[in-house]
Amino acid sequence: MSYRQLHFICLDGDNHQVVQILRTRYKKTLLKYFGRFSLQARANVKTVTMDLNFYYQDIVRACFPNAQIVIDRFHMIQMLMRSFNSLRVQVMKTFDKRSRQYQLLKSPWKLYLKKFDELEKVHPHYNWHYKDYLTQAQVVTEGINTSTTLENSYNLMQSFIQAVETGN
Numbered sequence: 001m002s003y004r005q006l007h008f009i010c011l012d013g014d015n016h017q018v019v020q021i022l023r024t025r026y027k028k029t030l031l032k033y034f035g036r037f038s039l040q041a042r043a044n045v046k047t048v049t050m051d052l053n054f055y056y057q058d059i060v061r062a063c064f065p066n067a068q069i070v071i072d073r074f075h076m077i078q079m080l081m082r083s084f085n086s087l088r089v090q091v092m093k094t095f096d097k098r099s100r101q102y103q104l105l106k107s108p109w110k111l112y113l114k115k116f117d118e119l120e121k122v123h124p125h126y127n128w129h130y131k132d133y134l135t136q137a138q139v140v141t142e143g144i145n146t147s148t149t150l151e152n153s154y155n156l157m158q159s160f161i162q163a164v165e166t167g168n
Contacts (some may be wrong), residue, residue: 004025031059034063043064044066046066047068047070048067049070051070051075051102052079077164080157083153085109085113086145087111087149088105093149100130106129107129111139112140112154115162119136120137121136143148
C-alpha cells in the first residue's frame with residue numbers, strides 16, 4: 001500500500017534555512033525530538049511560527065514554555081479565504097437559483113478570491129448568466145452588495161491580504 005507521507009520541516013525563522021526534517025508529524029515524534037534539547041535552550045525560544053495543525057499548539061506549550069505562537073501568513077490568508085468563500089455560498093443559497101444575485105455569486109466565484117486591484121475594471125464582458133455587460137470589478141461589487149455581512153467580510157479579507165503583503 002502506498003500513501004503520501006507528511007513530513008515535519010523545522011526552519012530557522014531568521015534565515016529560513018532548514019534545521020531538521022522529521023519523517024512524521026506525529027505528536028510523540030515531535031515531543032521526543034524537541035525533548036532532546038535542554039529546558040534552558042527551549043526556554044530561550046521566543047517565537048514559533050506554525051501552520052494550523054490542531055495539536056502543534058500543545059507541542060509548543062509543552063516544549064517551549066516562553067514562546068509566542070505565530071500562525072504563518074499563508075495559512076492565515078488561506079483560512080480567511082475559505083471562510084469568506086463559505087459565507088459567499090451561504091448568502092448565495094438565500095436567493096432563487098434563477099435570480100441575478102444568485103448568478104453573480106455563483107458562476108464567477110473565483111473573482112471573489114482575487115485581489116480587487118487585479119480585477120478588470122475597464123473592459124466589460126457579456127455574461128449570459130446575468131444577461132449583462134460587466135467588468136470583473138462590477139461583478140464582484142454588485143455581488144458583495146447583496147449582503148452587508150458579505151460586503152464587510154470581503155472588505156476585511158482584502159484589507160488583511162494587503163496588510164500581510166505590505167508588512168503592515
